[in-house]
Amino acid sequence: MWWRSTEIDAPAEAVFALLADLDRWPEWGPTVRGGELDDGGRRLHAEATGRVRPVVGPSLPFAVTDWVEGREWAWQVGGVPATTHRVTPLGHHRCRVSLGAPVWAAAYLPVLEVAVRRLARLAPT
Numbered sequence: 001m002w003w004r005s006t007e008i009d010a011p012a013e014a015v016f017a018l019l020a021d022l023d024r025w026p027e028w029g030p031t032v033r034g035g036e037l038d039d040g041g042r043r044l045h046a047e048a049t050g051r052v053r054p055v056v057g058p059s060l061p062f063a064v065t066d067w068v069e070g071r072e073w074a075w076q077v078g079g080v081p082a083t084t085h086r087v088t089p090l091g092h093h094r095c096r097v098s099l100g101a102p103v104w105a106a107a108y109l110p111v112l113e114v115a116v117r118r119l120a121r122l123a124p125t
Helices: 012-020 022-028 103-122
Strands: 001-008 032-037 048-055 060-068 070-077 080-089 095-101
Touching: 001 103, 012 022, 012 080, 012 095, 012 103, 022 032, 022 103, 060 080, 080 103, 095 103
Parallel strands: none
Antiparallel strands: 001 095, 032 048, 048 060, 060 070, 070 080, 080 095
16 A cells, blocks of 8 residues: 555544545545435445545445544445545644555555645644
8 A cells, every 4th residue: 555644733533524524525535526325424434335426437336445433444446445544643633644545556646645735724723
């Protein structure tokens, strides 16, 4: 897995909430226009399935494959292992957000770099 990370002056719970809120995905994800959950919810959760709408191309099915509430989630998109999203607390009001791509997807690292910078700007202080 290749990683891009940054430290943020915000509680880990607040940053994880950004990552799990489908309505916020387009704000920090440069390749995402939106998403829906099959259960109609708007917050990602363990074993969630749905569709992600990329900026280019058709909607793709996704499934959450790993989930640690408040800390990490990973998914498959179109049946292919995709990104891992991780938040590590560094104190009461500071955390590190890390986005990882599979080794075969090294070309996606610039996208992850943009995403972690956007998350740092969006995180509530």
